[in-house]
Amino acid sequence: LARAIFDQISFQFEGTSFVENVREVSEASLSNLQNQILSHVLNGQGITVSSVHDGKNMMKKRMSCKKVLLVLDDVSNIEQLEALAGDTNWFKSG
Numbered sequence: 001l002a003r004a005i006f007d008q009i010s011f012q013f014e015g016t017s018f019v020e021n022v023r024e025v026s027e028a029s030l031s032n033l034q035n036q037i038l039s040h041v042l043n044g045q046g047i048t049v050s051s052v053h054d055g056k057n058m059m060k061k062r063m064s065c066k067k068v069l070l071v072l073d074d075v076s077n078i079e080q081l082e083a084l085a086g087d088t089n090w091f092k093s094g
Contacts, residue, residue: 006071013069014092015041019084023076030083031055037084041068052083060090067094 003018010016017040019025025033034055038047041063049055068091075081 002071002073006069010069012067014066015043015063016069017041018071018073020073022072022080022084023074026080026083030080033084034059037070038062041066041070056083056086059084060086063091064089065092067092 006016006018017037019033019037022033030052031049031054034049034052035047038049038055038059039045047058047062049058070085070091072081072084075084
């Protein structure tokens, strides 16, 4: 259901990312998920995140001027949410 809604409204945004299985994938590496989100939102601009801290800073800096639709599926703890979506100031309003 979430994917269907995402597909229907994604054209309204400057950048989009649908991240599945956050709980499972984040056990290996949150920075890999950050790379995935940045790659999707910024249309594969060759960005590499070396740590979760660097990823947070890069996401905030690079996405703050974009209207972004970000769907995080199966988040199981607040650390995942903070690393992948941070705060509302990470994204352009709208």
